[in-house]
Amino acid sequence: MDTPTPNQTHPTFLLVLHTAPSLLLNSLLAYLLQRHQGNWKEMVYRQLLQFCRDASHQIRQECDDLLAAAEADPSPQRHQSLLGCGSALVSLLSRQASVLASLEHPNTSAADLLMKRLEDILSISYSKFYCFLFKDLPVYWRQLYTDASILKFHLLLLRATDAAHSDQQTLSLEGIRWAAGEQRGRVWVGKALDLLHDAWTSTQAEAGANAVRPAKRAKLDDKGDDPSSSDDMLFAAASFSLFQPFTPPVEKPIPCRPAMSVESFQTYMDNPPDSTLGPEPLIFTDLVEDWPARTTHPWDKPAYLLSTTFGGHRLVPVEIGRSYVDEGWGQKLITFGTLMRDYIDPSLSPDHTVQNDKSQSGKQIAYLAQHPLLTQLPALRNDILIPDLCYTSPPPHPTDSAKDQPEVDEPKLNAWFGPPGTITPLHNDPYHNLLVQVVGCKYVRLYSPLHTEQMQARGKEDGVEMGNTSSLDVGVLEGWDQPAQDQQLSPDEQASEERLRRAFKDVPYVDCILNPGDTLYIPIGWWHYVRGLSVSFSVSFWWN
Amino acid sequence: MELYASGNNAWNQLVFGGVESASNEPTDFASFQLVLRDPVIERPHASLACTCVNTSNGIQTAGFPEDWMQSQSLKDRVLQSLAAIAGNGTIAVYDGQAVRQYQSVSHFQHGTAQRVFTSMRNVSQIVAYETGFAALSTTGQVWTWGDERYEACLCRDVSDVSLAEEPGTVAELEGLPTGKVKKLAAAGYLLMALTEGNDLYAWGGRPGLPGFLDDISASPSPVVIEDHDVADCAIGQSHAVVLTMSGEVYTAGANGNGQLGITTETDSPWSRVPFSPGSDATILSVACGPRNSFMIVQKPSRHT
Numbered sequence: 001m002d003t004p005t006p007n008q009t010h011p012t013f014l015l016v017l018h019t020a021p022s023l024l025l026n027s028l029l030a031y032l033l034q035r036h037q038g039n040w041k042e043m044v045y046r047q048l049l050q051f052c053r054d055a056s057h058q059i060r061q062e063c064d065d066l067l068a069a070a071e072a073d074p075s076p077q078r079h080q081s082l083l084g085c086g087s088a089l090v091s092l093l094s095r096q097a098s099v100l101a102s103l104e105h106p107n108t109s110a111a112d113l114l115m116k117r118l119e120d121i122l123s124i125s126y127s128k129f130y131c132f133l134f135k136d137l138p139v140y141w142r143q144l145y146t147d148a149s150i151l152k153f154h155l156l157l158l159r160a161t162d163a164a165h166s167d168q169q170t171l172s173l174e175g176i177r178w179a180a181g182e183q184r185g186r187v188w189v190g191k192a193l194d195l196l197h198d199a200w201t202s203t204q205a206e207a208g209a210n211a212v213r214p215a216k217r218a219k220l221d222d223k224g225d226d227p228s229s230s231d232d233m234l235f236a237a238a239s240f241s242l243f244q245p246f247t248p249p250v251e252k253p254i255p256c257r258p259a260m261s262v263e264s265f266q267t268y269m270d271n272p273p274d275s276t277l278g279p280e281p282l283i284f285t286d287l288v289e290d291w292p293a294r295t296t297h298p299w300d301k302p303a304y305l306l307s308t309t310f311g312g313h314r315l316v317p318v319e320i321g322r323s324y325v326d327e328g329w330g331q332k333l334i335t336f337g338t339l340m341r342d343y344i345d346p347s348l349s350p351d352h353t354v355q356n357d358k359s360q361s362g363k364q365i366a367y368l369a370q371h372p373l374l375t376q377l378p379a380l381r382n383d384i385l386i387p388d389l390c391y392t393s394p395p396p397h398p399t400d401s402a403k404d405q406p407e408v409d410e411p412k413l414n415a416w417f418g419p420p421g422t423i424t425p426l427h428n429d430p431y432h433n434l435l436v437q438v439v440g441c442k443y444v445r446l447y448s449p450l451h452t453e454q455m456q457a458r459g460k461e462d463g464v465e466m467g468n469t470s471s472l473d474v475g476v477l478e479g480w481d482q483p484a485q486d487q488q489l490s491p492d493e494q495a496s497e498e499r500l501r502r503a504f505k506d507v508p509y510v511d512c513i514l515n516p517g518d519t520l521y522i523p524i525g526w527w528h529y530v531r532g533l534s535v536s537f538s539v540s541f542w543w544n
Numbered sequence: 545m546e547l548y549a550s551g552n553n554a555w556n557q558l559v560f561g562g563v564e565s566a567s568n569e570p571t572d573f574a575s576f577q578l579v580l581r582d583p584v585i586e587r588p589h590a591s592l593a594c595t596c597v598n599t600s601n602g603i604q605t606a607g608f609p610e611d612w613m614q615s616q617s618l619k620d621r622v623l624q625s626l627a628a629i630a631g632n633g634t635i636a637v638y639d640g641q642a643v644r645q646y647q648s649v650s651h652f653q654h655g656t657a658q659r660v661f662t663s664m665r666n667v668s669q670i671v672a673y674e675t676g677f678a679a680l681s682t683t684g685q686v687w688t689w690g691d692e693r694y695e696a697c698l699c700r701d702v703s704d705v706s707l708a709e710e711p712g713t714v715a716e717l718e719g720l721p722t723g724k725v726k727k728l729a730a731a732g733y734l735l736m737a738l739t740e741g742n743d744l745y746a747w748g749g750r751p752g753l754p755g756f757l758d759d760i761s762a763s764p765s766p767v768v769i770e771d772h773d774v775a776d777c778a779i780g781q782s783h784a785v786v787l788t789m790s791g792e793v794y795t796a797g798a799n800g801n802g803q804l805g806i807t808t809e810t811d812s813p814w815s816r817v818p819f820s821p822g823s824d825a826t827i828l829s830v831a832c833g834p835r836n837s838f839m840i841v842q843k844p845s846r847h848t
Contacts, residue, residue: 088593088608092554099569113569117554120801120835124592127732127781130750131632131674131691 048195052154055188056097059147063094082147084140085125093121093144096151106158115155121148150188239300240439240535241347245420247513247533248443248480254512254520256283259389266392269523278398279523281446281510287519293383293438294517299537300439302340302348308379312337316373318366339366344419345535367418367532374413374539386411387434387519390543394432397525399449403430404524405544412542422532426455426470431542433522437514440536445474445511449525454507456500474529477501514538545828546843547580547588547597548819549573551780551803551836555593557607558836574802576819576839580604585840589623590833598623612649626667630690631674631732634658638667643679643711661711663687671730673697673748678735679711684724686737687711696762697733697748716764717745731779731834737764742773742789756782756797756811769794769814778832785830785837786814793817793827793839801835 066083067090082090099114125145129137260268269279293299306312314336334342341348343366374381390411397403412431416424428449435444447455458466475481489497513533514520522528524544549558556563556570560580563570580597582604588597594607596619603623605613612629613619618637621627627637635646643664644657651658664687669680676690676697688698692708699716702708717725722741729736733750734757745764749755759765767774772788779785783797783804795804796814805817821827824844831838 086592086611088555088610091608092593095569110569113571116572116800117569120552120554123800127631127674130753131630133693 048192049154049157051192051195052150052157053101055150056100056154059151060094060097060101063090063097066090067094082140082143084138085144089121089124089144092117093147093151096121096148100151100154103155103158106155111155111159115152118148118152118155122152153192239298240302240345242440242534243347243420244441244533246480247441248478248511248531250443250511250513252508252510254281254283254446254510256285256512256518259284259287259519262388262392265389269392269394276398277448277450278395279521280448281523281526282521283512283514284519284521285517287387287389287434288385288436288438288517291384291438293380297383299380299383300516302345305340305380306337308377309336312340314377316368318343318368320366334366339368339417342366344417365419365421367422368415373415373417380415381413384413384436384438384539386413386541387436389434389521390541392543394524394544397430397449398523399452399525405430407544408542414540414542416536416538416540418532418536420532420534420536422536423475424528424530426472426474426527426529427468428452428525428527429468429522429542430524431544432524434541434543435514435520435522436539436541437516437518437520438537438539439516440532440534441516442514442536442538443511443531443533444514444520444522445509445529446522447507447509447527449527451507452525452527454504455527470527472500472504475531477504545582545585546578546821546825546841547582547585548576548839548841549579549595549836550576550805552801552833553836554801555608557590557593557595557833560595560604560606572802573836574805574807576805576817576837579606586623587829587840588831588838590831590836590838591629592834595833595838596623612652615649615653618649618652625669625671628670628672628677628730630672630676632691634672634677636670636672636677636679638664638670638679643667643670645677659709661689664711669728671728671735673730673735674733674750676708678714678728678730680725680728680737684718684726684740686714686717686725686728688714688735694733694748694750696750696760697735699735699747699762699764714764720745727777729777729779729784729832731832732781734760734779734784736767736777736779736784738774738777742775744774744777744786746784756813757784758813776829778830778837780832780837781834782811783832783835783837785832785839787827787830787839791821791827793819793830795837803832803835803837805837 063082066081067087070083070087082093096114096117099110103111103114105111122145125141125148128141129145132138268282272279274280288294298304312335315334316336316339318334318339374384408431411434426445426447455470456472458469458471460466473481473483476483512518512520547560550573551558553559553570553572558573558577558579559570580599582599582601584598584600586598588595590596591610591612594605594610594613596603596605596613598604603619612622612635618627618635621637622629627635629635633648635649635652637644637646637652641662643661645659645661646652646656647658664679664681666682667679668682671678671680673690675694676688678686678688680686688700689709689711690697692698692702695702695708698708698712699714700706700712702712706712717737720739720741720743722739722743724740725737726740727738729738730748732748733753734746734748734755736744736746738744744767746757746760746767747762747764749760749762757767767777767786769786769788772786772790772792772794774786775789775791776787777784780797780803783795783799786794788794793805794814794816795806796812797804798811799806799808804812804815805819806812806815808815819839821841822843826842828840828842831840
């Protein structure tokens with residue numbers, strides 16, 4: 001189910017992961033201020049401003065300490081501190097923190113210059129994200145980016161209450177996932193978000209009490225800046241559409257059974273029928289019956305998901321395009337509300353008409369894939385429970401011990417949320433995986449690691465290792481999808497393609513359609529192809 | 545001679561001869577302004593926060609002294625275009641025998657080279673972009689090497705026998721219609737080569753990064769600015785400057801810091817800079833820092 005770990009994957013994917021500070025709060029504050037100014041000011045503004053002031057002061061202090069230390073000893077080991085960015089940038093950052101502290105009015109030329117310099121620092125550090133593989137990116141570039149973002153947030157906060165700016169400025173608080181720095185970093189951003197969330201909940205309550213919501217207008221806001229009108233539609237919708245444009249046949253069904261105890265599962269994994277192959281895939285039909293996501297906090301209700309994302313204002317990185325190996329595939333940041341409204345379930349959209357369901361062809365597919373959404377949204381994280389089965393000791397990779405990873409302390413969680421038609425191409429992962437289907441249906445096909453040679457693994461592409469991904473497109477080979485249009489094959493190539501196709505048809509596999517509440521066990525090294533059939537929300541747990 | 549500059553001045557790197565008051569944050573130059581006058585002005589080297597220029601009084605610097613300048617030998621080599629520092633911090637230095645590559649300034653200072661390339665001879669210039677380098681020999685041969693993820697910047701096929709990280713010759717820059725390559729320029733993800741016949745070629749690009757010049761790919765394409773022959777060129781992080789044989793300066797790209805020397809807020813295609821060096825004066829050459837631009841102007845010698 002999971003695409004490769006970031007440093008193995010396609011460059012565009014990797015780059016967006018670097019740059020996707022998965023927490024951007026565009027326009028949230030401005031929106032709050034416009035609609036609920038009095039309340040907002042009293043409740044949270046001062047608190048948040050003080051929080052920013054403290055951080056800005058701390059940034060300046062740290063920078064000055066570092067610069068003084070560098071002056072005393074010009075050639076220290078700098079790799080661990082912000083000085084790795086060079087004294088010049090540390091000095092510039094310190095100066096901006098100082099300007100911010102003494103800023104008399106947020107609407108002066110000095111403030112404009114401050115904003116420009118912060119943008120300069122952001123773009124300088126941002127450009128470094130592309131210079132390195134993520135694993136090699138020195139942490140100080142992320143810290144510089146984070147600290148400059150905090151200063152910018154502080155300045156925007158000052159401006160947000162200033163009449164001249166409140167109607168045009170948007171606020172962004174960037175970098176929780178990649179935020180770095182011991183003193184602030186992710187923790188700081190998290191706390192700032194908590195304060196914002198308090199403001200959001202209180203203003204929502206106030207809005208409800210006063211019944212001041214504007215009349216519903218059937219207008220799709222494609223920028224998602226003013227979500228009020230379309231959010232009403234989202235709130236009104238009871239559940240996601242169950243519509244499945246296409247349902248592949250299941251030919252070699254994976255065995256289904258009720259949940260096992262940890263002991264039985266350990267035994268199942270330790271005593272496989274084929275000892276060279278190791279444990280085989282299995283579906284548990286009732287492993288997650290007690291999850292709040294399936295009961296009290298229903299993830300299949302758009303209204304509930306919105307309530308955990310500031311009414312859909314939180315930004316998330318999504319994959320645009322059918323599959324990460326397609327041409328034109330990319331990632332971008334959109335609000336959770338836009339994701340649901342424009343991509344996941346068009347029936348939620350105010351201008352939706354019934355025909356839209358069948359004419360998906362012109363629409364790009366967006367997929368929130370392999371995203372640590374659950375780290376970003378603690379409310380959703382609390383709706384799921386790590387299955388006890390992840391606290392077992394599964395066997396190593398059956399055929400290639402080089403694939404085994406260092407033991408993880410906690411299972412790695414990823415969220416997968418997309419419309420019908422999303423595809424994760426045939427690939428394998430270096431972990432055992434429990435894939436839990438929370439909302440909607442997915443088709444999964446698995447090939448055993450013993451058939452790795454027939455999977456036609458890709459090699460290194462554009463300097464990025466793609467060896468865990470097959471060059472075969474199951475959907476095209478089965479005739480479910482059209483092959484890419486732009487491929488001009490010579491007769492020789494066509495013949496060899498045809499040979500491959502026939503050879504591949506003979507490779508044994510197992511498959512299934514996961515329904516809501518199902519959990520698929522994918523043993524380490526098994527090649528898997530995953531296809532969303534309806535609106536689908538899954539969570540995967542990697543462990544070893 | 546006179547040095548004019550436009551663009552980023554966040555560290556006062558366009559202010560030679562000391563700053564009077566440090567209380568105000570320095571602003572950028574939105575157009576080309578005179579920054580230095582001296583009987584001798586060589587081509588400046590501008591890094592992010594600092595400008596170095598060789599004059600009749602030796603090397604003059606403006607701005608914030610950067611870490612790499614602590615080493616006099618590195619500074620000398622950089623000013624001679626025989627050393628360059630890539631955006632990822634890697635340094636390449638030619639010592640007359642070989643090109644040595646260092647991971648960082650401190651590695652250079654400790655003399656611990658990461659790689660030594662002996663294949664490149666008679667190197668006359670080394671330039672760096674974000675993740676790699678290009679070198680030029682006195683015979684016009686061009687080599688490139690660097691991060692294999694950005695193959696377009698290398699301008700050659702990468703394979704198991706021709707690795708990205710090791711210098712490989714750029715065959716496409718040989719046998720050009722107007723003679724051999726006499727100068728290279730590079731920064732960001734863009735590289736340029738200028739021929740003896742004053743044709744300019746550009747290549748490079750990074751997936752996902754909109755280029756500011758048309759037709760930039762993994763293969764050199766001619767840079768066409770009306771019908772001008774090109775006398776000199778320079779590249780910044782996301783802008784470029786060209787001096788035509790007719791003595792006019794054109795700039796293109798991002799103008800966030802005023803580096804184009806023209807009034808535009810958005811990215812600009814090639815535009816002529818409305819700058820006149822004065823009667824009888826000529827613009828000799830151009831240079832770029834990451835976010836600023838320079839031109840050297842020759843004034844007619846004064847008769848007393």
